[in-house]
Amino acid sequence: MSEDRLASHLRSWLGQWPGTGVGLTVVGSPARDEPAWDGGLHRVIGVAEQGRGVLSVPPPVADVVTAWLDAGGARTQIPGVAGLPGAWFDGVFRWTDRPASLPDAGEWIAADHPSVPLWLRRFGGDVLVAVDDDTGEHLAGVGVKEHDIHGRELAVVTAEAARGRGLARRLVAQAARRVLDEGAVPTYVHARGNAGSASVATAAGFPDRGWSFLAVDPQ
Numbered sequence: 001m002s003e004d005r006l007a008s009h010l011r012s013w014l015g016q017w018p019g020t021g022v023g024l025t026v027v028g029s030p031a032r033d034e035p036a037w038d039g040g041l042h043r044v045i046g047v048a049e050q051g052r053g054v055l056s057v058p059p060p061v062a063d064v065v066t067a068w069l070d071a072g073g074a075r076t077q078i079p080g081v082a083g084l085p086g087a088w089f090d091g092v093f094r095w096t097d098r099p100a101s102l103p104d105a106g107e108w109i110a111a112d113h114p115s116v117p118l119w120l121r122r123f124g125g126d127v128l129v130a131v132d133d134d135t136g137e138h139l140a141g142v143g144v145k146e147h148d149i150h151g152r153e154l155a156v157v158t159a160e161a162a163r164g165r166g167l168a169r170r171l172v173a174q175a176a177r178r179v180l181d182e183g184a185v186p187t188y189v190h191a192r193g194n195a196g197s198a199s200v201a202t203a204a205g206f207p208d209r210g211w212s213f214l215a216v217d218p219q
Helices: 003-014 059-070 075-082 167-181 195-204
Strands: 024-028 045-049 052-057 087-095 107-110 126-131 138-146 151-158 185-190 211-217
Touching: 003 045, 003 052, 003 151, 003 185, 024 059, 052 059, 052 211, 059 075, 075 087, 075 211, 087 195, 126 167, 138 167, 151 167, 167 185, 167 195, 185 195
Parallel strands: 024 052, 151 185
Antiparallel strands: 045 052, 045 211, 087 185, 087 211, 107 126, 126 138, 138 151
């Protein structure tokens, strides 16, 4: 995968990439008023590379948010400035074109299969699950957030009793290989304080390049 594929994803997802000038370029995108992968509205999202990037917002509030940031206003206050309820989120954005060479740990099945845990069903499409061979219990799984045809974000959860076995990193690497094979770029987002998720990402071949994912979380 070349960085052109990542750029195509970010242009499609955010409405523009890269930004112009220093700091955040605010873009009014109609996509912010359209249902996302989960059927919900993700009204403010952004990606920044070393502090410079694009913040995608609904078109009616683009000028207000731009003026706020140009005046030195804090990013954390954007929800109130834009009149969009929620909490400001500043996490780590990762992507890869070289997943770790780890052995597969799961199988792909339809998200609506009766055996799939509720938390995985919300992703739709196919989900990747690791199952205990003896009990049939689901140990861990990966859901895919299909943001557009160019980019798919991976989300992983491991049952508490199955942690420490390396299942999460193997599943994430396995899912990333499939995403790449299908012509898209695999991405991974986590909170800055989530050391466990950061460790999984690094081990699966998603390095921390110093990129940020920005959003208003409606909670």
